[in-house]
Amino acid sequence: MIPSHLECSRDAAHRFSPERLATVCPDDGAPLLVRYPAYRMDRPPVAARAWTMWRYRELLPVGEDEQPISLGEGATPLVALARVAASLGLDEVYVKDEAQNPTGSFKSRGMAAAVTVAKRLGATALVAPSAGNAGGALAAYAARAGLPARIYVPRDTPAILIEEMRGYGAEVAFVEGLIDDAGRLAGEYARERGAFNVATFREPYRVEGKKTMGFELVEQLGGVPGTIVYPTGGGTGLVAMWKAFAELEKSGWIDARRPMLIAVQAEGCAPIVQAFDRGDEFAARVENGATKLWGLRVPGGIGDRLSLRALRESGGRAVAVSDEQAFGAMRDLHYDEGVDATEEGGATLAALRILRHQGVALPAPIVLFNTATSLKYSPRESEESTANAATKTHVDPARRERAR
Ligand SMILES: Cc1ncc(COP(=O)(O)O)c(C=O)c1O
Numbered sequence: 013m014i015p016s017h018l019e020c021s022r023d024a025a026h027r028f029s030p031e032r033l034a035t036v037c038p039d040d041g042a043p044l045l046v047r048y049p050a051y052r053m054d055r056p057p058v059a060a061r062a063w064t065m066w067r068y069r070e071l072l073p074v075g076e077d078e079q080p081i082s083l084g085e086g087a088t089p090l091v092a093l094a095r096v097a098a099s100l101g102l103d104e105v106y107v108k109d110e111a112q113n114p115t116g117s118f119k120s121r122g123m124a125a126a127v128t129v130a131k132r133l134g135a136t137a138l139v140a141p142s143a144g145n146a147g148g149a150l151a152a153y154a155a156r157a158g159l160p161a162r163i164y165v166p167r168d169t170p171a172i173l174i175e176e177m178r179g180y181g182a183e184v185a186f187v188e189g190l191i192d193d194a195g196r197l198a199g200e201y202a203r204e205r206g207a208f209n210v211a212t213f214r215e216p217y218r219v220e221g222k223k224t225m226g227f228e229l230v231e232q233l234g235g236v237p238g239t240i241v242y243p244t245g246g247g248t249g250l251v252a253m254w255k256a257f258a259e260l261e262k263s264g265w266i267d268a269r270r271p272m273l274i275a276v277q278a279e280g281c282a283p284i285v286q287a288f289d290r291g292d293e294f295a296a297r298v299e300n301g302a303t304k305l306w307g308l309r310v311p312g313g314i315g316d317r318l319s320l321r322a323l324r325e326s327g328g329r330a331v332a333v334s335d336e337q338a339f340g341a342m343r344d345l346h347y348d349e350g351v352d353a354t355e356e357g358g359a360t361l362a363a364l365r366i367l368r369h370q371g372v373a374l375p376a377p378i379v380l381f382n383t384a385t386s387l388k389y390s391p392r393e394s395e396e397s398t399a400n401a402a403t404k405t406h407v408d409p410a411r412r413e414r415a416r
Pocket residue numbers: 117143144145146212243244245246247248249250306307308354356383384
């Protein structure tokens with residue numbers, strides 16, 4: 013449905029037209045949220061539609077007869093993790109496997125929505141900063157839309173991710189620094205060249221695409237999960253799912269119950285964890301943020317306030333894990349469950365283990381998010397993983413036992 017208006021996330025009285033390309037609130041710089049004229053989405057027509065994220069079109073920014081710019085994104089499986097659950101003494105643990113999206117990550121959902129709207133509203137070129145996966149998704153959806161794309165990435169972004177962006181025809185610009193430095197340059201490029209900037213939270217529609225992760229969970233589980241464990245960089249997914257549950261309640265799909273949200277960050281770059289623990293409303297930028305969990309190397313961003321609010325409203329918390337814990341848990345998801353987890357997906361299992369160890373009560377069912385495929389590592393990481401996996405083959409008696 014075409015939105016009724018865009019609303020400032022800090023002051024709902026600031027409203028803007030959805031008929032023009034929009035970035036952030038011009039009054040206070042806060043992210044804009046998309047609002048619809050009605051929250052009516054009946055189950056039977058949804059159930060009759062193809063299993064892609066566009067089946068929720070009543071609550072997505074497309075016109076009734078409009079064809080979205082799509083590669084079949086969304087509709088990812090919710091996979092039960094029986095061995096993980098048993099090893100932690102839990103009943104129901106699942107992974108929402110976002111690796112199975114086009115371009116191998118959940119970024120395809122947000123980019124499909126953002127590029128669909130940008131194209132409809134007349135954008136002639138697109139630009140964005142990326143830690144890697146968003147760039148691959150933007151490059152693919154820009155190609156699909158027939159629009160040029162330019163992507164700013166930190167210089168040490170894994171080569172395979174750069175090849176992916178270039179393979180879809182995007183121009184890649186390297187930046188000394190982290191994703192927020194890349195964001196500044198993408199913003200300058202947009203201002204100087206007239207390209208539309210689809211950076212996270214700097215345009216309102218990526219959240220709309222990612223919202224469908226929440227819709228799918230409710231369909232797949234027959235209601236909201238008890239706990240969602242989410243690897244958090246800019247916080248788009250957390251904020252988007254929180255919005256999804258509010259919209260599903262307005263549409264009569266669920267009641268007021270909500271899942272507990274757990275944000276997982278890397279110890280070397282954990283602005284949301286620090287702000288959450290201090291009780292702050294905003295997160296301070298982390299200087300020299302360092303982690304090999306590329307998607308979580310986000311030292312700060314304008315989604316901080318919304319992410320922190322969603323965590324607190326959910327009664328949840330924020331957890332930092334070490335890179336080693338994340339890589340180890342990632343390998344366990346591969347080895348014990350056959351899941352193509354990336355390191356950020358591994359971080360969610362590492363966090364679950366920490367919380368169990370601390371005796372924190374987590375409502376069931378628990379859903380971990382595997383946000384991307386492991387097939388896009390830098391060669392060094394792959395070597396490391398291969399070496400460790402090989403070692404494990406020789407030392408894991410439980411697996412040998414099960415194989416008998
Ligand atoms: C694999 C992966 N996981 C998680 C994230 C964090 O995403 P969000 O902006 O939703 O917090 C990213 C972002 O780059 C990512 O690439």
